[in-house]
Amino acid sequence: MNVNWLKTPALALMSALALSAPVVAETSGTATQKEGTMTKIEFIFGEDRLSATLDDTAAGRDFAAMLPLELTLTDYHGVEKVADLPRKLDTTGAPASYKPETGDITLYAPWGNLAIFYKPFQNSRGLVRLGAFDGDIAPLVRSAPYTVRLEIAD
Known part of the structure; x- marks a missing residue:
């Protein structure tokens, strides 16, 4: 050869x-x-249980580490449900902005609050995606504030 x-x-x-x-x-x-390991979580309120999947990111993992957690969700401008988190999340490596879609679970980093979008919204600086719901989110859309428990799914 x-x-x-x-x-x-x-x-x-x-x-x-x-x-x-x-x-x-x-x-x-x-x-x-x-x-690619993602964390499955559940939102539990009343008789409703909604499943969601958190992204395998620094912010998604840090949010999962907070669970179980009880939060009060309130409506914000007819687009999203928001709740205060007990502490800031690690946003290492997160993009500067994000354009949320229906069903996205996000963090609004400047205020340190959870933001769950039930309608799509514009690209927003400081918004960090944590994950998304796995199915229908209609039970989330209520006018009055309500308490929800978040847990790691079994």
């Missing part, structure tokens, strides 16, 4: 990269699976 082509530095480098590509792809796939 003639291996003189390996004596050219550029060809040798390309060859080494091509040979290592499957290993790199396999390694990054494994890392993604480990990082």
Whole structure:
């Protein structure tokens, strides 16, 4: 077998990269699976139980660490339900802004409060996505303030 082509530095480098590509792809796939662990939570109020999934982010993990938690949700401008959190969340690595969709669970970092969107809203600076509901959120839309318990799902 003639291996003189390996004596050219550029060809040798390309060859080494091509040979290592499957290993790199396999390694990054494994890392993604480990990082992709998401936390399932439940919002419990009255006879209603709504499930949600928190993102695998610093803020999502820090919020999960607070649970179980009891909060009073109030309406804010006919777009979202808000509640004060007992402490600030870790927002390391969070983008500067976020455009919420219906069912998004977010943190409004400047005020340190939870914001649950039942209608889509504009891109807002300081808004950090924590996760989203897994299904219908209609039971959340009530006019009067109400208490909700948040727990890690079994």
